[in-house]
Amino acid sequence: METTTYEGGSVFSAIFGTGFIIFCLAVAVFFIICLWKIFEKAGQEGWKAIIPIYNVYVLTQIIGKPWYWVILMCIPYVGIIWGIWATNLLSKSFGKTEGFTVGLILLGIVFYPILAFDRTIVYKGPAGDPTRFNNVNEDLNSIGKTA
Template identity: 60%
Template sequence: METSQDSAVYALFALPFVLFCLGLAVFVIICHWKIYTKAGQAGWASLIPIYNIYILLKIVGKPWWWLLLFCIPLVNIIFAIWATNLLSKSFGKDIGFTLGLLFLSPIFYAIMAFDRTIVYHGPAGDPNKNNPFDEINAIGQKPA
């Protein structure tokens, strides 16, 4: 049977943990906001579930239907790793940085967000690559 003393001890240890988790969540949100802004997208787009993945796919130069692949169990893990690698390449980094993004996410997302030497190079690091959204955005516009 639990006593009031046991509950106080649990609360004493739980409160710092909860505050740490909330602080980490806010920090990661700020990092994602900065990364989206660096890539030329609206920062607030990183806050909206599902839409944030759509914008991330836009940043890495993949079509919208990849969003459907994120809904398939096990397949989503593969495509999330692939998208993380493409995000790393989009900012001019290599596989080592991708591994950092996967295994030490808060640290490497902070580096990507706040390091001024890391800039967006275009989808998957190729500024000349055709963006799949250009065709959609060109609908209804006069050809050049």
């Protein structure tokens, strides 16, 4: 009969791994709550924040960009640039500067809750201009036309 040796490291790994998964889930739920509040501040329904891909589409409406920006997100490398640009436009939509954008990118765990829960921060319109892109389709229809 073969005897099995007990390795204490595997128990530690299992506990650490489970703790890490619980931590990651808690952070994800926290960010969903923040995005929910940001959507509500921008006049959208909060539940739209929990639907993958659709929440990116709603974000493009909030920042005043056309629907095809969602497709750009899926292209390698372009998606990174899109994300930075969209974050900057989101920041401007709430009256913040590029410095706040850097905070959203590098310290999102701090700056997204500020954007979501600070009552002094209000939605100013797409990219901070309330008259810009009142209708998202207006952007597509205005391509090639001069004012």
